[in-house]
Amino acid sequence: MRLLSAASALLLAGAFLPALAAGQTVGVGPVVQAYQFDNATAAGIKSIQLISTPFAVTVPVMPTLAVAVSGAYARGVAKAEGGEQVTLQGLTDTNIDVTFGVGLDWLIVTAGASLPTGNNTHSLEESLVAGVVAAELLPFAVNTWGSGGNAGATVAAARQVGSWGLGLSAGYRVASEYEPLQSQTLSYRPGDQLQLRVALDRDVGTSGTFSVLFGAQRYGNDQISGSELFRSGLRLDAIVSYAFALGLRSSALVYGGVNHRANGTLLQQESALGGATDTPAQQLFLAGADVRLPVGRRAALRPTADLRVFRAEDGASQGWISAVGVGFDYRVAGTNSGRRLVLTPSAKARFGRVIVSDDLETGVVGWEAGLTLGVGLGR
Numbered sequence: 001m002r003l004l005s006a007a008s009a010l011l012l013a014g015a016f017l018p019a020l021a022a023g024q025t026v027g028v029g030p031v032v033q034a035y036q037f038d039n040a041t042a043a044g045i046k047s048i049q050l051i052s053t054p055f056a057v058t059v060p061v062m063p064t065l066a067v068a069v070s071g072a073y074a075r076g077v078a079k080a081e082g083g084e085q086v087t088l089q090g091l092t093d094t095n096i097d098v099t100f101g102v103g104l105d106w107l108i109v110t111a112g113a114s115l116p117t118g119n120n121t122h123s124l125e126e127s128l129v130a131g132v133v134a135a136e137l138l139p140f141a142v143n144t145w146g147s148g149g150n151a152g153a154t155v156a157a158a159r160q161v162g163s164w165g166l167g168l169s170a171g172y173r174v175a176s177e178y179e180p181l182q183s184q185t186l187s188y189r190p191g192d193q194l195q196l197r198v199a200l201d202r203d204v205g206t207s208g209t210f211s212v213l214f215g216a217q218r219y220g221n222d223q224i225s226g227s228e229l230f231r232s233g234l235r236l237d238a239i240v241s242y243a244f245a246l247g248l249r250s251s252a253l254v255y256g257g258v259n260h261r262a263n264g265t266l267l268q269q270e271s272a273l274g275g276a277t278d279t280p281a282q283q284l285f286l287a288g289a290d291v292r293l294p295v296g297r298r299a300a301l302r303p304t305a306d307l308r309v310f311r312a313e314d315g316a317s318q319g320w321i322s323a324v325g326v327g328f329d330y331r332v333a334g335t336n337s338g339r340r341l342v343l344t345p346s347a348k349a350r351f352g353r354v355i356v357s358d359d360l361e362t363g364v365v366g367w368e369a370g371l372t373l374g375v376g377l378g379r
Contacts, residue, residue, distance in 0.1 A: 025376030090119030118146020148178030192222030233262025321352030
């Protein structure tokens with residue numbers, strides 16, 4: 001019996017059914033991302049740049065136990081039309097996950113914690129940078145510097161049902177409180193999170209795999225200094241992908257999906273966080289393609305393209321952004337099927353439009369460049 005092979009959909013939608021590591025893996029590398037707006041009045045800023053260095057390490061402790069550690073260092077700079085700039089920098093929270101096979105090849109338990117190593121207390125000016133980086137429409141390698149930490153566990157199972165692979169997971173995370181603003185002495189505690197996921201996949205023909213993933217997230221009420229502040233709406237997501245061969249050595253992946261967030265409700269008449277309001281229902285639509293083209297015996301070219309469309313019920317702060325890019329995997333040492341060292345430079349160009357309100361909008365252009373060094377096992 002195989003574990004669920006809907007790897008493409010699962011990776012695109014986030015960690016759902018992590019397999020125990022066959023060996024130690026390490027990934028690290030800097031990423032530079034920048035966006036510029038042609039209407040600084042509409043966007044509130046003229047440009048923003050994020051330089052980040054994400055890292056991830058997975059270490060097998062024993063055949064049924066693996067430990068994964070991940071995090072990043074990030075520096076974000078937002079510039080106003082007049083040239084003034086605000087900088088936010090520091091470590092993000094550090095994630096530690098322990099994955100355990102409980103003696104059954106179809107059941108995995110993961111316990112994890114996000115340690116509060118990040119820069120989670122900001123000035124009002126720094127909050128502007130944090131807010132732009134956390135925006136749904138603009139993709140960033142890091143979308144938050146810190147949130148006070150959390151801890152939880154996930155139980156995941158996978159079975160073969162006829163010609164389909166079926167995966168199920170359920171997880172719960174408890175968040176800790178922190179002080180978000182330097183100018184105010186108040187504590188903020190995000191609501192606890194319950195997450196459910198269902199994944200399906202099946203082989204198509206001799207070289208294709210079709211995958212579907214559905215997810216739901218329910219949050220408890222956010223609290224401010226012990227009082228309930230905000231009730232988040234239910235979040236639902238779905239993503240469909242198809243991976244297939246292109247000839248003898250090349251392959252491709254196409255995908256599409258949607259993330260729906262129901263409206264959120266402010267629970268206080270006068271919020272201590274002055275910017276807090278009810279939030280409208282929102283949808284983020286995703287689509288893209290990733291192609292792998294071998295170049296010789298040690299390298300592969302990775303052209304990519306994607307589109308993000310964000311919609312809000314009130315018509316404000318929505319828009320779209322598309323991207324085309326290319327990556328280049330180069331095996332510096334090792335073999336394709338065994339332990340190897342891979343260097344991956346990559347670049348992307350992005351363009352789109354943001355509708356701030358009915359009569360206020362701005363174009364946006366951006367770019368991304370990265371260099372990743374990975375050590376691990378081949379596929």
